[in-house]
Amino acid sequence: MEIVVLLKQVPATESFVGIADDKVSVKTDDVKWVINPYDEFAVEEALRIKEAHGGSVTIVSVGRDKTAEAVRTALAMGADKGILIKDTISEKYDGLGIARILAAVLKDIPYDLIIAGQRAVDDDNFLVGTAVAEFLNIPNISLVIKEEIIDGRIRCHRTIEGGTVVIESSLPALITTQRGLNEPRYASLPGIMKAKRKPLDVKTLADIGLDVGQFETSGMHIVSLKFPPERKSGRIIEGESAQVKVSELLRALREEAKVI
């Protein structure tokens, strides 16, 4: 089973992300960079499938020099090799642009299953994985919390509002991860040592036959970024007893806030 994991490096969710002076990009100088949490589930699931069915796990990512750290971390978790498409302005591409780059990489490597995060926790697009499947003309199942591979097919439990749906697909296919799929392992010290010797191919867009300029002009662009309106801290309801406090809260919700 040849498994490919699509991976993005993102600011850790505990990071404060600022808005740059140009008002259309974010300031990420002081953030801690990590593997997108949903892609971590993807790496873990790929490793478990490999452990059960054999084969190999390849990590594919688009990013800058520093993105290599995230790919190395996935290799330290147990993946076999990495491919990094290095591009200094990839942050400017929209989701479809990134998906086209990933699809171009995948055209040249074997795969039975592709696993991607349902979304990256930076741009929250929910787009790239599904778009890669479309560009490769293979089926996709998103938001998967459980999968089983039986007789060359994959059966997935996909989350929907208020429940789950079980869907089966032929292979090759692409699935996206949902929280609950697994508990990602930590990279062990021997794993980290081994990862240093694992192959990591760093390529440019030109190396995979793409024109550098073709992604710069896309159909959408950010015109401005702003912080959501700051919530002012309200008031702490004081009172002699819990009952008094609750009565005052209910009065406030009814008469001031008008939500009940």
Place this chain on the structure above:
Amino acid sequence: MSKGVLAITEQLDGVFRKVTYEALSEGRRIADQLGCDLTAVVLGSNVEIIAAELGKYGADRIIAADNPILDEYLTDTYTNVISDIIASENPAVIILGASMQGKDLSARLAARLNVSLAMDCVVIRIEDEKLIATRPIYGGKILADIAMDTKPVILAVRPNSMGITETDCAGDIEKYDANIGQTNLKFIEKTLDTTKIELTEADMVVSGGRGMGGADFSVLEELAEMFGGAVGASRSAVDEGWRPHADQVGQTGKVVSPNLYIACGISGAIQHLAGMSSSKIIVAVNKDPEAPIFLKADYGIVGDLFEIVPLITEEIRKIK
């Protein structure tokens, strides 16, 4: 020339999702601004009967693709049929709800049509004949205004972000003979808890955090039931195994924007705040007066949630 607004509706077992009415209402507003028609698309089995009600939410026309094969949503069958409809209708704007199904479908459609998609938009406006969509990024820590140039564009609206407006429109139903096309997916089964109100669509959410001290969330469930609301949880409560993953509110869980959000025993980590800051009114109940959640709450009560929450439930019971 592209023209018109096409709203893709979503129904589950014959009932439209609330976000479908929100998308239709917003679609009506955009159609009025552009001076064009709003057409609703309904896919499913025996949907012609329910399709009629869409006129009430602003649809001038309703295209009903009634086919037993479309009974259950599958990414490829729905994408095939809807892209055919888009090819013949040639709309300028496609709008749908960013539910879990809507997210999957809109992403695949955007790739197939090679057009821009604004996922989870909370505000849509037209400026100099250009569509600008506002959408949260970084889990709601930042709002991005996105200009969209392709024809058509796809707008997936975040549940609970846009109001529902009833406008009586003709709502003429046209039967559509769908060509299902190639499919590699097979529906096996579905498990639904219909008694639960979906977190992202609930008008009221009460969430518990580490302060719950265990898996017994019954005090919150009773309060939620009194409001007809939903129960959520912080990441730490989910990590402890007290609540299912589907209940997690926050940057790596669900983003909610109810009218009333009550945070119980939740300290207020930045990731949790990102998931609930767009709620209209926030109430916090916490033992620790220094908990950061109080800085974001409209009303705070310092105290034991196991004492306070049942009292709130009792007071609400009295009002009702």
